[in-house]
Amino acid sequence: MNISDIIKPENLVYEKSKLQLNTIMHYCPGCSNGVVHKLISEVLEELGLQERTIGVSPVGCGVFAYNYIDIDWQEAAHGRAPAVATGIVRTNPDKIVFTYQGDGDLASIGAAEILHACNRGENIVVVFINNGIYGMTGGQMAPTTLEGQVTSTTPFGRNIDLNGYPMKITELIAQLPGTSYVTRQSVQTAAAVRKCKNALRKAFQNVDQKKGTSFVEVVSTCNSGWKMSPVQANKWMEENMFPFYPLGDMKDSEKNAPVSKN
Amino acid sequence: MAKVRGAVVVDKEGCKGCGLCVEACPQDVLSLNKEVNSRGYNYSYMENPEACIGCSNCGMVCPDTCITIYRVRI
Numbered sequence: 499m500n501i502s503d504i505i506k507p508e509n510l511v512y513e514k515s516k517l518q519l520n521t522i523m524h525y526c527p528g529c530s531n532g533v534v535h536k537l538i539s540e541v542l543e544e545l546g547l548q549e550r551t552i553g554v555s556p557v558g559c560g561v562f563a564y565n566y567i568d569i570d571w572q573e574a575a576h577g578r579a580p581a582v583a584t585g586i587v588r589t590n591p592d593k594i595v596f597t598y599q600g601d602g603d604l605a606s607i608g609a610a611e612i613l614h615a616c617n618r619g620e621n622i623v624v625v626f627i628n629n630g631i632y633g634m635t636g637g638q639m640a641p642t643t644l645e646g647q648v649t650s651t652t653p654f655g656r657n658i659d660l661n662g663y664p665m666k667i668t669e670l671i672a673q674l675p676g677t678s679y680v681t682r683q684s685v686q687t688a689a690a691v692r693k694c695k696n697a698l699r700k701a702f703q704n705v706d707q708k709k710g711t712s713f714v715e716v717v718s719t720c721n722s723g724w725k726m727s728p729v730q731a732n733k734w735m736e737e738n739m740f741p742f743y744p745l746g747d748m749k750d751s752e753k754n755a756p757v758s759k760n
Numbered sequence: 761m762a763k764v765r766g767a768v769v770v771d772k773e774g775c776k777g778c779g780l781c782v783e784a785c786p787q788d789v790l791s792l793n794k795e796v797n798s799r800g801y802n803y804s805y806m807e808n809p810e811a812c813i814g815c816s817n818c819g820m821v822c823p824d825t826c827i828t829i830y831r832v833r834i
Contacts, residue, residue, distance in 0.1 A: 501809055504767035504830050511766075512816040512829040523824055527801065528778030532823030688784055688817035728778040 515539035517548055517568045524562055528728020530718030531559055531627060533685040537695045538598075538625065539567050541702055551594045552586055554579040556608075558600035559634045560627065577608025580615035583622045594705055596623035601642040602632040605667045609641075612671070619676025619710040623701045626668070626713065629720040630739065637723035641665040644742055649723070664742065668715045672748035678709040680749040684717045684740070686732040697747075717743050766814020766831040770804050774826030777801035781818035781827060787811040790818055 517539035525531050542551055548569055555563040557576035564571035574582040579597035587595040604612050604626050612624065631649055632638040638651040644664050646655040656664070672680040679701055683694035694716060701712035717739050721731035768790065775797065781804050782790045791807035804827075806812060814831025 499765055499832075499834060501767050501806075504765055504814075504832050505769060506830065506832075509767075509830040509832045510828070511814055511831045512819040512827070514825045514828070518825055522774055525823065527776035527823075528780055529823055532825070533821065536823075536825045685821070688815075688820040691820040728780055729783050732780070732783075 554597040556599040556603040580611040605641040626715040629718040631723040633720040679712040681747045682715040766812040769828045771826035775803035784817045784821040
């Protein structure tokens with residue numbers, strides 16, 4: 499059987515989502531952001547939410563997200579995406595609003611906005627890309643940088659006495675009664691990508707059913723910032739990030755439900 | 761003889777040669793080309809097309825969504 503006999507429209511099993519535009523992404527080769535963009539496009543396409551969805555793009559590597567996914571977008575000031583999303587969803591309660599933020603944007607400069615938006619239980623999806631570094635500005639230390647991790651502003655590794663402890667923001671958010679679904683996923687293997695897609699689907703469905711804030715953290719790589727190849731970065735993430743940021747659902751319940759102790 | 765045959769079409773110009781699909785392929789079908797595309801990246805291609813089973817793992821992990829996958833039962 500020739501390859502040309504296999505490559506026929508009736509045999510198609512996987513192709514680019516129709517929501518994803520043909521612009522070549524500005525991300526570095528192997529960046530996890532591209533996979534998450536793809537998953538958001540696929541989920542919105544499958545749920546048929548394209549016309550009703552408004553994304554709020556952050557400042558950081560994800561700033562050009564509006565060039566890649568064919569939905570309505572609003573750009574927010576650094577860290578203020580949850581505040582902008584609050585305004586959008588309160589004035590347009592029928593829309594599906596999500597923010598797409600990195601760890602510098604969400605955990606550092608926008609820590610107040612995200613905690614209070616989740617505490618108010620705004621009906622939004624928050625997609626949080628945690629790569630432990632400020633990727634766009636040149637690999638500086640972020641609040642989520644691991645202890646001892648070398649970055650351009652901590653050349654001898656993050657020192658707890660000097661720089662404080664790495665921040666598990668998703669665990670903090672899981673304590674807030676306004677949230678309905680809080681999970682941590684990753685996208686380094688095909689299995690992880692499928693799990694992450696299910697988590698995103700659930701998050702968008704929850705918002706469609708007005709269940710309160712859904713928070714999806716994706717533990718990601720920044721191979722340029724970490725000074726590794728994409729494959730090495732995935733291995734490094736599995737060995738170093740996952741013990742500190744364990745994957746799985748932290749909360750999956752109704753809004754205002756008590757937090758499980760497990 | 762395999763019961764399922766697959767084929768992968770890589771968008772040569774979209775590929776950035778990150779190599780994640782090569783790592784994700786369980787059948788060692790994909791490999792990075794020695795030639796480069798117009799942007800200077802060693803793009804991914806099917807080095808061993810007979811082994812492809814169309815599992816779509818490569819498409820799942822591709823950050824630039826430049827892989828289209830076909831599968832047929834024989």
